[in-house]
Amino acid sequence: MRLSVPNIPPSILSNAALRNVPSVLPSEAVQRIASFLASGTAAVLTGAGVSVDSGVKAYRGKDGRYMNPDYKPIFYQELIEDSPRGHSFRQRYWLRAYIGFLPVRRTLPNPTHFSLAALQHAGVVGSLITQNVDGLHHAALRHALSEAEVDARVLQLHGSIFKVRCQHGHIYPRAVFQEWLGRANPRWRAFLAELERTGAQPKTNPDGDVALEESVSYDDFVVPHCPGCDAEGRRNSIMKPDFVFFGESISQKVKDHSYSIVENADRLFVLGTTVATYSAFRLLKHALELRKPVLYLNVGPTRADGIPGVQKLEIPTGEVMQDVADSLLGTRARNDLVLRDMLRSGVVKPST
Ligand SMILES: [Zn+2]
Incomplete structure (x- = not known):
């Protein structure tokens, strides 16, 4: 399946450069x-x-184009794939989201x-x-x-950044899931506590994803299992924020x-x-x-x-x-x- 990021038609963008917008x-x-x-x-x-x-931060600038030309949105199919590749994708996603939730939570x-x-x-x-x-x-x-x-x-x-949903429909408040992520990853919890203490601001995208350095390894990050699924006798750690990703309907x-x-x-x-x-x-x-x-x-x-x-x-x-x-x-x-x-x-x- 071919996926594309929604965009403003190029004809409108090129006309925009020439247009004379009446000021109000x-x-x-x-x-x-x-x-x-x-x-x-x-x-x-x-x-x-x-x-x-x-x-x-807005995705697009005043000219209607993406402000970060290297911006790569996360696609739904990557995040929910039930495979080792999907698992490593979720490790990477949830580590960045774990750090990125700090500024999201403080936004007023x-x-x-x-x-x-x-x-x-x-x-x-x-x-x-x-x-x-x-x-x-x-x-x-x-x-x-x-x-x-x-x-x-x-x-x-x-959808909302403040809820997390498992692939079988169990829903949790994002703040609760944040606690579970912290408990499962004490080293990253310490890192986050240090960020909070120093007031450092990680750079985030509007969906709470954060940019981390290239050298960061995601391999040992633990994505917690869904307790609702555990109770139903199924082990499942395919969790996603309860908002619509690119490629999702x-x-x-x-x-x-x-x-x-x-x-x-x-x-x-x-x-x-x-x-x-x-x-x-x-x-x-x-x-x-x-x-x-x-x-x-x-x-x-x-x-x-x-x-x-x-x-x-x-x-x-x-x-x-x-x-x-x-x-x-x-x-x-x-x-x-x-x-x-x-x-x-x-x-x-x-x-x-
Ligand atoms: Zn579940």
Whole structure:
């Protein structure tokens, strides 16, 4: 089977170099977004761009191309292969993920996450679909809602970095699996403790994978067995994070849920994404087919460029979203402490 990494069509990228993008003033953008959101219930679709202010590196730069030309995504088939080759692949993967979980765990929602959460909590916008696996929309909305309520409002289209799934469907919190990895690999646990003590920051990719030196040997790294499978009399250490890898399909349940969110809203607000992945692009197409207005906020070329019916504003989310939320919720927030707190929350951290 031939696998390819989703990309923006080359024609859009080459046109982007020549195009003259009309600039929009932040005040005008705020006004246009606020009036779009106030005119009906919007579904929201987000991508990596909304997490950049939290220090999560985006895959693509402003020109729409991968920022790291040597970036090699991990393919699903490699990670789940039931063979010695698959096993060594998982040793390598889980060692890097073990180290990479440290910064992932410390990442905090930024003002864009909190602004969207406040708008959701206040009922101004409806459900949110995110392509991000970083859990930051969840973290922001948790200030106001229970975990079950958050799950009902935020669909993580590509899954979550905070869960681990075995090939037979047993699911564990990532933090628990982190403990098991540490217990099974005391030498690496000591290495991680030292990193934590010194505050050193390993370089990570958005999916929590970390870059380690070439000389590191992965051979003695132990990937723990799934206790659920052990209890069923089966030894199984084919574990993967519960997010969608390249080459893996989104479940029908999640796909249907994402479509229903778009169908139940009367407009779609897209931000911080190039919709390069088809799972996101088809949602935008679905909204257009249903003749729903689409407002698109992103800097740089996207797969949706030039599609009739898409209004696009070229401005970073972090420059406008807090003002959008303030302008729509400012009055209500005077009497609502939770809302007021959300409108003032969020940490901006430069990417490392
Ligand atoms: Zn299992």
